[in-house]
Amino acid sequence: MAHSYTPGLTVTEHTTVRRRRMLSLPGSVLVTTGEVVRANQAVARAELPGKVYPLNLANQLGVAPDEIHEYLIKKAGDPVRKDEVLAENKPLIKWLKTEVRSPITGVVESASTVTGQVLLREPPRVLELLGYVDGRIVEVIPQQGVVVETDCSLVQGIFGIGGETGGEIVIAVTSPDEALTPAHLTADMKAKVVVGGSFISSDALARAKEVGVACVVIGGIHDKDLRALLGYDLGVAITGTEQVGFTLILTEGFGSIPMAGKTFALLSAHAGQQASISGATQIRAGVIRPEIIIPRQAGVLGGHDAATIPQREGIRIGDQVRIIRDPLFGKIGEVASMPADLQKIPTESEVRVMEVRFADGSKAVIPRTNIELIEGS
Amino acid sequence: MSVPSPAPTKPVTTHPLNVIVATDCGSTTTKAILIEKVGDEYRQTYRGEAPTTVEAPFEDVTRGVLNAIAEIEELSGRKILDGDKIISPCRDEKTGVDIYISTSSAGGGLQMMVTGVVQNMTGESAQRAALGAGAIVIDVLASNDGRLPHEKIERIRTMRPDMILMSGGTDGGAVTHVVEMAEYISAAEPRPRFGATYKLPLIYAGNKDAQPQVRKILGEKAALVLTDNIRPVLERENLAPARNKIHDLFLEHVMQQAPGYKKLIEMAGAPIMPTPAAVGVIMETIAKREHLNLIGVDIGGATTDVFSVFEGLFNRTVSANLGMSYSISNVLAEAGLANIMRWVPFTIDEQTLRNRIKNKMVRPTTIPQTLDELQIEHAIAREALRLALIHHKSLATTLKGIQQERTISDVFEQQQSGKTLIDMLKLDLIVGSGGILSHAPRRVQSMLMMVDAYEPLGVTKLSVDSIFMMPHLGVLSTINEKAATDVFVRDCMVYLGTCVAPIGQGKSGERCADYVITFPDGRVDKGQLAFGDLQLIPLASDQKASIAIQPVKQVNLGAGAGVSITRDVHGGVVGLMLDGRGRPLQLPTDHAARVAALTKWYQAVDLYPISDV
Numbered sequence: 007m008a009h010s011y012t013p014g015l016t017v018t019e020h021t022t023v024r025r026r027r028m029l030s031l032p033g034s035v036l037v038t039t040g041e042v043v044r045a046n047q048a049v050a051r052a053e054l055p056g057k058v059y060p061l062n063l064a065n066q067l068g069v070a071p072d073e074i075h076e077y078l079i080k081k082a083g084d085p086v087r088k089d090e091v092l093a094e095n096k097p098l099i100k101w102l103k104t105e106v107r108s109p110i111t112g113v114v115e116s117a118s119t120v121t122g123q124v125l126l127r128e129p130p131r132v133l134e135l136l137g138y139v140d141g142r143i144v145e146v147i148p149q150q151g152v153v154v155e156t157d158c159s160l161v162q163g164i165f166g167i168g169g170e171t172g173g174e175i176v177i178a179v180t181s182p183d184e185a186l187t188p189a190h191l192t193a194d195m196k197a198k199v200v201v202g203g204s205f206i207s208s209d210a211l212a213r214a215k216e217v218g219v220a221c222v223v224i225g226g227i228h229d230k231d232l233r234a235l236l237g238y239d240l241g242v243a244i245t246g247t248e249q250v251g252f253t254l255i256l257t258e259g260f261g262s263i264p265m266a267g268k269t270f271a272l273l274s275a276h277a278g279q280q281a282s283i284s285g286a287t288q289i290r291a292g293v294i295r296p297e298i299i300i301p302r303q304a305g306v307l308g309g310h311d312a313a314t315i316p317q318r319e320g321i322r323i324g325d326q327v328r329i330i331r332d333p334l335f336g337k338i339g340e341v342a343s344m345p346a347d348l349q350k351i352p353t354e355s356e357v358r359v360m361e362v363r364f365a366d367g368s369k370a371v372i373p374r375t376n377i378e379l380i381e382g383s
Numbered sequence: 384m385s386v387p388s389p390a391p392t393k394p395v396t397t398h399p400l401n402v403i404v405a406t407d408c409g410s411t412t413t414k415a416i417l418i419e420k421v422g423d424e425y426r427q428t429y430r431g432e433a434p435t436t437v438e439a440p441f442e443d444v445t446r447g448v449l450n451a452i453a454e455i456e457e458l459s460g461r462k463i464l465d466g467d468k469i470i471s472p473c474r475d476e477k478t479g480v481d482i483y484i485s486t487s488s489a490g491g492g493l494q495m496m497v498t499g500v501v502q503n504m505t506g507e508s509a510q511r512a513a514l515g516a517g518a519i520v521i522d523v524l525a526s527n528d529g530r531l532p533h534e535k536i537e538r539i540r541t542m543r544p545d546m547i548l549m550s551g552g553t554d555g556g557a558v559t560h561v562v563e564m565a566e567y568i569s570a571a572e573p574r575p576r577f578g579a580t581y582k583l584p585l586i587y588a589g590n591k592d593a594q595p596q597v598r599k600i601l602g603e604k605a606a607l608v609l610t611d612n613i614r615p616v617l618e619r620e621n622l623a624p625a626r627n628k629i630h631d632l633f634l635e636h637v638m639q640q641a642p643g644y645k646k647l648i649e650m651a652g653a654p655i656m657p658t659p660a661a662v663g664v665i666m667e668t669i670a671k672r673e674h675l676n677l678i679g680v681d682i683g684g685a686t687t688d689v690f691s692v693f694e695g696l697f698n699r700t701v702s703a704n705l706g707m708s709y710s711i712s713n714v715l716a717e718a719g720l721a722n723i724m725r726w727v728p729f730t731i732d733e734q735t736l737r738n739r740i741k742n743k744m745v746r747p748t749t750i751p752q753t754l755d756e757l758q759i760e761h762a763i764a765r766e767a768l769r770l771a772l773i774h775h776k777s778l779a780t781t782l783k784g785i786q787q788e789r790t791i792s793d794v795f796e797q798q799q800s801g802k803t804l805i806d807m808l809k810l811d812l813i814v815g816s817g818g819i820l821s822h823a824p825r826r827v828q829s830m831l832m833m834v835d836a837y838e839p840l841g842v843t844k845l846s847v848d849s850i851f852m853m854p855h856l857g858v859l860s861t862i863n864e865k866a867a868t869d870v871f872v873r874d875c876m877v878y879l880g881t882c883v884a885p886i887g888q889g890k891s892g893e894r895c896a897d898y899v900i901t902f903p904d905g906r907v908d909k910g911q912l913a914f915g916d917l918q919l920i921p922l923a924s925d926q927k928a929s930i931a932i933q934p935v936k937q938v939n940l941g942a943g944a945g946v947s948i949t950r951d952v953h954g955g956v957v958g959l960m961l962d963g964r965g966r967p968l969q970l971p972t973d974h975a976a977r978v979a980a981l982t983k984w985y986q987a988v989d990l991y992p993i994s995d996v
Contacts (some may be wrong), residue, residue, distance in 0.1 A: 031574070058570040060532040071559075115570065120596055121563045125570050165745045229737035241713030242704055243744050257746060260738040289709060289745060331749040332739065332756060346457075353757040354824035354992065357750065375434075376749045 014328065014378040015162040015257075015295060017269045023160055023299060024144065028151035029135055030057075035146050042136040045172050045282050045301075049152050050135040059110055064122020066106050067095050071122030072079075078124075080114045087111050092124065138170055139282040140301040159276060159300040161257070161269055163223070166285030166296025167236070167245045168253030172199075173220035175300070177277050179203040182270035185262065186224055188213035195219050198283050199298070201273045205262035211235055215251035221283045223273065223298060225258045225265040232260075246286030253285035255296040263336045266328070268380070269271025277298045321379055327362060331376040338380070339364040387396050393813025400863050404455065404480045405855035406448050407658055408435055408487040408647075409663030409749050411684035411708050411773065412818075413444075415451035417459060417480075418859070418870055421706040423597035424944065425869040430850055431455040434748050436643075445650060448485070458955050469650060469782050484862065485651050486854040487644075488658035488683065493518040496544040498568070499811035500551035500560040508614045509550035510778065512588070513624040513697065516629035518546070519659030519686065519703045524567075526551075526560045530569060537569035537781050546632055547573065547583065547605070548625060549597070552590030554615045561589045565600040572604060576792050583607040584632040588613045588625040607877045608632065632656060641837045647781060659688045664812065665871070666690040667697050668860065676774075677985060678837065680768060681853070682817035684747055685709035687767055689775035693804045694847035698779035702771040707764060707819050708747030718766035725970050726762035726835065728981035729755065754991060757824070761832055764819045768836035776803045808941050814876075827919070827957045827988050830879040840886050841941035842930075842950050845879040845957075878924050880955030884962040887938035888969070895963040896934040903927060916963040917984040922954030930959070960988070 033052025041178075043049055063078070064071040077093045080086050086108045094105045108126060115125040141156030174196045178190040186202030189214045194254040201212065208231040214222050233239050257265050277309050281300045288294040321341060329337045341365040348356040349371065357373045364370070386622075403418040403425075413436075417429040417580060431454025436447035456463050462478045463470060470479035495518040499506030502525035512556050513520050521542055524535055546570065551561035568585070575583045585605035587597050594609050600830060601607050611624040648655055659681070666679040670692035679690040688706040691698050704713040715723060736759065743749060753758040780803050813833050815821075820829045829847045860867035885896050893914050900908040903926050912918065912932075922928055930952050936945035952959055964984070971977040985991060 055572065058533060058536045060536075060567070060570075114565070117563070118566055120561050121566065123563065123566060125566065127570075132733065228734055229741045230734060232741075239716040240741075241716040242710055243712070256745075260741040261735075287745075289747060323643075330746045331742075331752055333753055352753050353751050355750065355757075355822065373750055373752055376752060378746070 012377065014380050015161075015164060017161050017272060017380070019159050019272060019275075020157075020302075021160050022155060022157050023139075024153050024155045025138055025141075026151065026153050027135055027138060027146070029149075031141060032149040033133070033154060034357065035148065037143050037146070037152060039143050040367035041143045043141060043143060043154060045137050045140050045280075047137045049132040049143070049154070050150075050250065052133045052135070053130035054133050056112055056130050058115065059112075059126045059128075060106045061106070061109070061124045061126060062092050062122055063106055063117070063124050067093060068102055069095070069122075072119040072138075074117060074119065074122050074124070078258060079109075082116050084161050085112070086114055086126065089102075092126075095140035127238060129314070136170075138281070138284075139299050147236050155225075157302045159272060160278040161223075161272060161298040161300075163257050163287075163298070164241060164259055165243060165289075166253065166255040166287050167232075167244075168221075168250060168285035169246050169248075170282070170286075171220045171253045171282045172282045173197050175199045175201060175277050175279055176274050177201045177274050177279050179358050182225065182267055183264035186210050186222070191217050191219070199223065199283060201270070201277075202265075203270070204264040207231065208234055221255065221285070223252040223255045223257065225253070225256070226261045226263040227256060228262075229245075229260050243287050243289040246284070246288075248285075253283055253296075255283070255285055255298065258336055259330075261335075266338065266380075271296070321374075326380040327360075327377040328363065328380055329370075329372055329376060330378045331373075334370060334372070337364060339370075342369055344374075351380075398481060400481045400866065402480045403859065403863075404452060404469070404483050405850075405852075405859060406451055406483075406485045407661075408444050408447065408485060409658065409683055409853040410488055410706075412453045413447035414851060414855075415448070415455050416850075416855050417455050417461070418866060421429065424873070425560060425866040427850075427852060427870050427874040429455045429459040429806065430852075431458065443646070444487070445643045445646045448647065448650070451974075471652065481807040482652040482862070483650055484653045484855070484858050485647060486658045486661040486858050487647070488686070493630070493657050494521050494545045495519065495548060496522050496524065496542055496546075496573075497548045498564050499523065499549065500526050500527075500564070500589075501525060502920065504617070505552065505614050507778070507780075508620050508622065509548050509588070509625075511620070512550075512613050512625040513629065513702060514662075514699050514778070515622060515663065515697070516626040517660035517663070517699075518629065519701050521703070524564070526564065528880050536567050536571045539573050543549045543574055544583070545575060546901075547585045548629065548631065549587045550589045550613050550625075552612075552614075553617055554591050554612050556590055556592075556709070558590055558596065561593045562596045562600070562934055565593075565597045569604055575667045582938045583798070584608065586610060586625060586628045586632065587627075590974075598863055606632075630656075630660070638964075643764070645889045653858065656854075656858045656861070658683075658854045659699060660844075661854040662688065662816065663690055663699050664857040665853045667692060669812070669876075670695075670697075673812075676806075676809050677812040677814060678772070678805070678810060678994075679814040680771065680816065680820075680833075682707060682764060682767060682815075682819055684818070685710050687771035687817075688759065689771050690804055691775060691779050693779075693806065693809065696779075696804055696948050698775070698804065700771070700775040700778045702767075702774045703772075705767045705771050706932070707760065707767065707817075708743060710744075710767075711738055711747075711763060712744040714763050714767045714770070717770055719765075722766050723759075723762050724764050725977060726937060726981070727758060728985055729758070729980055730978070731755070731759070742876050757969060758991065760819065761823070761828060765832050765836045768832065772805075772837055774989070776805045779804045807838070807843075810839060810843055811838065811845045812846065814846050816853045818851060821851040825990065826877065826879055827990055830882075830957045830960065831984075831990060833987060834882050834884075834962060835968065839884055839968055840966055841880050841882070841884065842948075842952060843882050844953055844955075845882060846955070847877050847878055847879055849875055849877045878953060878955035880922060880957040880959055881952040882960045882962055883930065883932065883952070884964075884966055885912070885932075885934050885938045885940050886966040887934070887944075889914035889937070894935055895938055895965075896932050896940070897929045898933075898961065900959070901929045901931075901950075912961050912963040914963050915980070916961070917987045918961040918963070919957070919988045920959040920961065922952070924955050924957045926954040927951050928954070928959070957988075 029052040112128040115127045141154040144155040145153035185204035185205040196218040199221045204225040206224045339362040342361040401420040406415045433450030473479040508527040630961035681688045685706045704710045823829045931949040933947040
């Protein structure tokens, strides 16, 4: 019964990741397969149709909907400027003339003889899609986007807020169990990816915003501080569009929790290097975890055919695991045994368990669903 | 209003069905059960579960299905899998199954946007049609919803539904507003949630006179399907054709796009049903078979579905963001900390509680390991159940906007159209399902969670889905009615007992009612129920007793203030619960007094292991 386990977060020095970069609507792809791209380079472009403004001409002119074509000066497809006359009536007495002017600059999209409505559309807005990571284009999906592959180090967080960003990695604390305080955050950290330790307080969050950091990577945060930062209580973990001044990535969870030693060591080893970051989290279908991608230096790009981390068969004795529920939340150990029979835990539930051995040699019996495999080890 | 049984799109196997494996792919876990024919009857024999794998790194729902089935293999000794294939039909006594079937709510379920002309008339009818088909309604747009036209268009653009249901107008009525809505949808160029290149399925179920215009406006831009008007005349709803179309399109379009669903559809021997639709089939069957009014609830990780059948009228609502894992933090946001804390029989500081709830949100598959964590989850479940019922009451209503004939005797009873159908005094049975209710370590915990959340009035039976298999049986009933009924009666439905709850308030310790219980063996138990008391009287599942209750003068048991009643009450694995805590249920506001009251009640019914309460 090795099948029930929670896939853990990946923290690995060397992997190849592919990121699918898709336009939200069809457009044009600006790069070709095999091309090397930079994170801040546009790889595709689309024109987002402008906002639509309905205007009920029939009402404004006081005519029947099926008559509006007789009064239209601009027809469907015609460009129109703001305040330009769209339609007018033709009264016998000039003073009774009614003109309907366009509230926007754009085009006349359609005129309906059923509803008497004219739909006006603003000019399209150009949307540029960036490469997000330094890498190589391995696939072009015509009109839609590309797949970028990069040879990199990868750290997945458990939860994040804020969108894609990037910057140089700086380590602000000396150990993974040290909390990040305002004093750690200095002016030279502007636009950088700041790695803290166990916890960030509300005043340190304010300082991070003041300094203008690109991202804070931290072990934990109090929920009340997150609420203060966002201005509302987060109901479901679907994030990525928040605008709080920087991207925030939690590596462990809520509360004060030392960053896993492996995560801290990996990030420390890459201090001074550029990282691509996304805080987007979606803990639902097609889960998305926040990530820190550190592409390998130029010259060692690509060269890997395998683009994904090999799939595990399940959990095994000796695997490194993290306990992800109280009372031992955050502790790391290795699987000592996996009894097949159900066991009664203090809640009186009978569940599948495993025995976890910690570094000091002590052991604990933990429900299997309350452990997380440390991936990439 | 009835739940449609979706017509199978491919032929179900012709060989006898003696061994059936069924899964429900939930948002958090995939639950598999094995059903075997033992002698002449079908029984549920083994069960396995595994985390649902619509997420990375798997992104293939069938992975979780195979893992859950592999657990059954290990427990039962039956070989079911051959690599990634399910062995079907059975090869011998211990190899294979005769059919594999499944329901699914993974991938966020079926997310729909509905439109109508008048929000609380055709808008609500469309909403009921979508909800009844097992969908989550992400927005209701109507001509009179108070939003400006460009705001409506922006809304359609930004939401990415799986499907849109358009309604509006009665047949033969004006077409202007419904055509206007079609124009807005066309201008918004809506795109589906999954799959960038396929057209969004759109069902038009409004005024039939507007069909040509709607086809002209939307025919090119969406995968348009026309069906009968859901409100052909103001006084009547006709939801079945639209619901059936929703099912068809769900299978044909939406499911094909979700991660791994193409494979799942190929694996299954019958069409995949949305989980809520399958549970709805079961709930409606219970109500019909036993001729009773019921409320059913399925509390999951992401959503809480509430079903009701009152006077034969079926309704379903889904509270999309009330659940015990993915949505647990939203229960806190909606209910407020104080409402959750009022059910917790110990002191815990706000920061710790908030952090724990958020940690469950980010790691949704974990389970409580300690008793205090279990009690906190049970407290949150009470609030999720309570809020979901409030939501249900607001939607399960009589049709709105209908002229009512009134006689002179109605003058003083100004009942409006659109009143809720949920009458707690007429409620006969509450059925609970979903992980937190089905897997509570003690059955009395499920019973009290439902009693606290729903505050049943008078005399009400309660039951629970034994190990969460109603979705499986719902889909099974569409291919083999007997197997579904056998398993439902013998293995699924667990009667908890009956709750007797007088309506009224009084000072704690004062007399609320006197009762006389006559047991089947002739034994008579006389006693008094005081305000603030919770009593549990053993009465086994197969037993029926008679209870005569004389309430004090300000207290009502359904027959009027101070009027006695005599009723037959059914037993269950918990028994007969006499609830003298008053209705509406009010908990002491003072922290210490509240903890003392909770402790007293919890001990009275032996809710948790005593040493830790």
